[in-house]
Amino acid sequence: MLLIGGISAYIITDTIFSYFFLNGSYASGSLIDTGWIIAFILIGxxxxxxxxxxNIEHPEIIHNIRPKHVISSFIPIIWEVKQYSC
Structure with missing residues (x-):
């Protein structure tokens, strides 16, 4: 229910933002921005x-924290190092 509420708040806020932005009446920091904050809080x-x-229903998940293929998590870093060294 929280996820549905968060996504709904996000859609409604984006719709209102689009309307005001297209009419040129949107001001940053207005009440519309609160909708995004509420949406992100609900989704999080x-x-x-x-x-x-x-964690409560499946305690065996807690013991499986470390990934099996550790080297695969470093591939993006290797790519960045390669780009900067060339």
């Missing part, structure tokens, strides 16, 4: 609550 809270529920 949904993820946190889902993660906490998974």
């Amino acid at each position: 809270l949904a993820g946190i609550l889902y993660g906490n529920r998974a």
